[in-house]
Amino acid sequence: MAEAAEVPGRRGAGTGGTQVVHRTAQLLRAIAGREEGATVAGLAATTGLTRPTVHRLLTGLAAEGLVERSAASGAWQLGPELYVLGAVAAHRYPIRELAAPSLRRLAEATGESAFLSARRGLETVCLSRVEGAFPIRSHVLYEGLRLPLGVASAGLAILAHLPEAEIERVLDATAGARAQWGPLHVPERIRPLLAEVRRRGVAVNPGMIVEGSWGMGAAVFDATGAPAYALSLTGIEPRFAGERRELLGRALLAEAHRLSRELGHR
Secondary structure, eight states, X not given: OOOOOOOTTSTTOOSHHHHHXXXXXXXXXXXXXXXXXXXXXXXXXXXXXXXXXXXXXXHHHHHTTSEEEOTTTOOEEEOHHHHHHHHHHGGGOTHHHHHHHHHHHHHHHHSSEEEEEEEETTEEEEEEEEXXXXXXXXXXXXXXXXXXXXXXXXXXXXXXXXXXXHHHHHHXXXXXXXXXXXXXXXXXXXXXXXXXXHHHSOEEEOSSSSTTEEEEEEEEEOTTSOEEEXXXXXXXXXXXXXXXXXXHHHHHHHHHHHHHHHTTOO
C-alpha cells in the first residue's frame, strides 16, 4: 500500500530548502521528546511525515552525527554532534546551571522529584531534573519531554501569568495537542486551575495526565518580566495533600523567586 502524503498545514510546512529545515527540526524535537528513543513509525505518527521521508532524513542526520541508532533497541536517539553543539551554545543560556541549586534544594527538602521546564512557543520542554529520596516516584515527566501549555503543573504555572488575551489564544491553538494528553485538558477544567495559580502563586496538576500522579509548579520570570520557565515537583497523590501541599508550595515559590532574581527580574 502506498504511503499517505504528508498532512498539509502541519508545523513544518514550506517549500524547498526551508521545508527540509522544518522537517529536520520536527524530527529532532520528536526524538528529544522520547526518553527511550524513537522508531521510524513513531516519528512518522508524531510529525505527520511519511515513513520514507522520515527514513531519508534520519539517514542524512546520522551521517552528520546528529542522530544515531541504538544497537540494542534499534531506536533512534540524539547523536554526539548535537551534544557538542549544545555545549558550545550552553554559555548563552545558563538557565540549567542557575537552576541546579534550586532543584537540589527542592528535591532534598521535599523528597520529591524536582524539574526545570522552559517555555518554547505554545509548549513547555523539560530541561533538567533531580530525583528526590522518596522511593515511589511519578515517571510522567522527563528531560526532553514537550507538553502543550496548560498541560502539567509547569505549563499551568506559565500559562496563568500570561495576559488574558494570550491565554485564550493559547487555549484555542493547543486544543488538539492537549487532548492527546487526556480528556481532562479542556478549557472548563483548565481555567479554574489558572485562577488558583493567580490566587496562590503555585499551580497544581491533580492527576490530569495519569491518575494518582500529581504535580505542583511555580513560574520563573526572566529580566523582561515574562514567565519564561517553571520549577515543579511531581509525585504520588498522598504526598501532595493537606498541609504538605502548603509546604511544597512555599518551597517552590521561594526557589522560583530566587531564580527569577538571578535572571534579572525585579
